């Protein structure tokens with residue numbers, strides 16, 4: 001009997017793009033929990049942000065943070081430790097750590113006089129004001145492992161040079177909404193592949209079938225890595241088109257309604 005492993009993106013996939021509600025997928029979430037099917041949250045969100053959501057969802061499974069930069073596993077979840085111990089969770093970091101990123105940023109600021117302000121330069125109050133988050137949410141957004149969001153305060157020309165200098169240190173600058181994110185090379189597939197190995201090693205006599213659900217370009221490699229990709233219709237624009245469309249599930253409805261629809265089909269196909 002094949003056992004499902006479900007990897008899911010959050011924003012726009014399990015969570016509604018506008019309301020952040022997962023209610024339309026509530027029934028599927030209950031059925032998955034009843035059958036003890038691992039639901040592994042995989043998002044660009046930070047550890048603190050996912051931890052809060054995981055508690056609200058009553059989810060006790062591993063999770064993937066910051067676009068695959070790190071994986072957290074509840075201590076004792078697998079028979080043998082798989083990551084670095086650290087209290088409630090073991091961790092495995094796949095990208096350049098934030099400490100290293102901050103070191104590079106500091107040296108570049110000193111050497112070139114680049115003008116920017118990062119999360120690490122702000123007090124929690126300043127961070128809350130800059131992000132529009134509450135103090136608690138600002139704290140969670142600042143619990144980062146492998147990236148540093150910055151506000152660029154210099155010229156466009158200096159920004160080009162900044163980007164090039166970062167690249168020479170193996171770091172990228174990704175444009176977000178209000179901030180630009182300094183981070184190393186990372187993608188969601190790395191954490192997914194590594195976790196699949198952990199499940200297979202822990203239960204060698206079981207056959208696992210991986211399912212991935214996602215809506216955005218940063219989900220592509222995760223979708224292409226799993227046995228059954230579910231391409232969720234995004235709130236805006238066209239659904240992702242995967243290289244191999246064989247066996248891809250395309251729900252009609254967006255976000256958590258599409259999530260529910262896809263899981264209904266999968267739970268029927270794999271009733272074990």
Ligand SMILES: [Mg+2]
Nearest residue numbers: 009011012216
């Ligand atoms: Mg998304």
